[in-house]
Amino acid sequence: MEGVTTMRAISQDVLGGPEVLKEVEVERPVPRPNEVLVRVRAAGVNPTDWKHRATGGFLGEPPFVLGWDVSGVVEETGIGVAAFKPGDEVFGMVSYPFGHGTHAEYVTVPARALTHKPAGIDHTQAGALPLVSLTAWQALVETAGLRRGQRVLIHAAAGGVGHVAVQIAKARGAYVIGTASAGKHDFLREIGVDEPIDYRSTDFAEAVRDVDVVLDTIGGDTGLRSLRVLRPGGIAVSILPVGSQEFYDEAERLGVRAVRMLVDADRAGMRAIAELVEAGQLRATIAGTFPLSEAAKAHELGETGRTKGKLVLLAD
CATH class of the missing domain: 3.90.180.10 (Medium-chain alcohol dehydrogenases, catalytic domain)
Incomplete structure (x- = not known):
């Protein structure tokens, strides 16, 4: 003005x-x-x-x-x-x-x-x-290379990053396992989660196997235990950029990959997100x-x- x-x-x-x-x-x-x-x-x-x-x-x-x-x-x-x-x-x-x-x-x-x-x-x-979508896109697509038919575990799948990550993973043709409290499981199914897990009553590290990609939105012990659910050569991407060296050491011991990342501004990523929105695949x-x-x-x-x-x- x-x-x-x-x-x-x-x-x-x-x-x-x-x-x-x-x-x-x-x-x-x-x-x-x-x-x-x-x-x-x-x-x-x-x-x-x-x-x-x-x-x-x-x-x-x-x-x-x-x-x-x-x-x-x-x-x-x-x-x-x-x-x-x-x-x-x-x-x-x-x-x-x-x-x-x-x-x-x-x-x-x-x-x-x-x-x-x-x-x-x-x-x-x-x-x-923007922030949650770019985080999920950069973690799942750019870092993990998620593709059709792969299995992905998304922690806190009803949260800001989580619920967007679920939709991006489904748009990529993945099978999605998501953790949340039992009261949020109907919501998880609505947005496309194939297999909801109540983290309060179920140990995901015991219940889940042969996952290609884990999106860790929680960090700490959750990130560490997530490494055990990966198939050989699978990848865990943590969006918590700071943590212990043990995350990397344990990944190496198990024959999997562990990455920490910070979201970064990016027009190409925003265009990809806009395309998903326009296709009715992301909301x-x-x-x-x-x-x-x-x-x-x-x-x-x-x-x-x-x-x-x-x-x-x-x-x-």
Whole structure:
């Protein structure tokens, strides 16, 4: 909007619980060369948000504005941007971890992190997808090379990354085993899980065998025990980038592969995700939406660990 130089954003001055989040007025960013200024319509909230809010994580000490998912409208383009023009509806994930800042009315994003929003979904749906979808795509497709007929075990299959990973795995033609509490098993079947496992009553490491790929969204002992369910030459991909050397050592002993990864912004990945959306093969389940001003409530709900799917902030 002409003449507007400030915007609302959710920031914090100290590390701590959801109560440290506050709405502030800050200077509206200006896109640099190869950047796009996006008017945020919706932005997902992910576990990485509340972890960084509480510990600082990769970002260190506040103040900072969290948020990596974005769906919105191009407001302005920087020098050299050829793919987008003002008014285009776009979605994507800003560079992880240092491109944070989507929990605001506007954000600058590298043009190559964005793609056009599929016309068939709204901004809430689009804002829920990028980080979890890119994580699942990069883990299952790019890292593990998942293909038709393979068996995949997805931990926390009803969660943000998990429920999207299930749909991507099914679109690849895989047989999907998913862990979740018994109350979420109907949901798992709805999104395509072939074999739900109640992790509270069943030891997955005893119940599952000859798996080609494991997606570990939990880490620690779960990641370690997951190695035992892999067939020789199988791969476990953990999206928890830091952990003990034992994960690698045990994989080598068992004749399987173990990889840790961090999601990274990528237009090619976003285009692949958009194609799955357009083909009706991928949809985010929305666990709740909150206005930007109620970001703390979204964090509180997310930290219960009981939600199915994604939480989304609406910047309108």
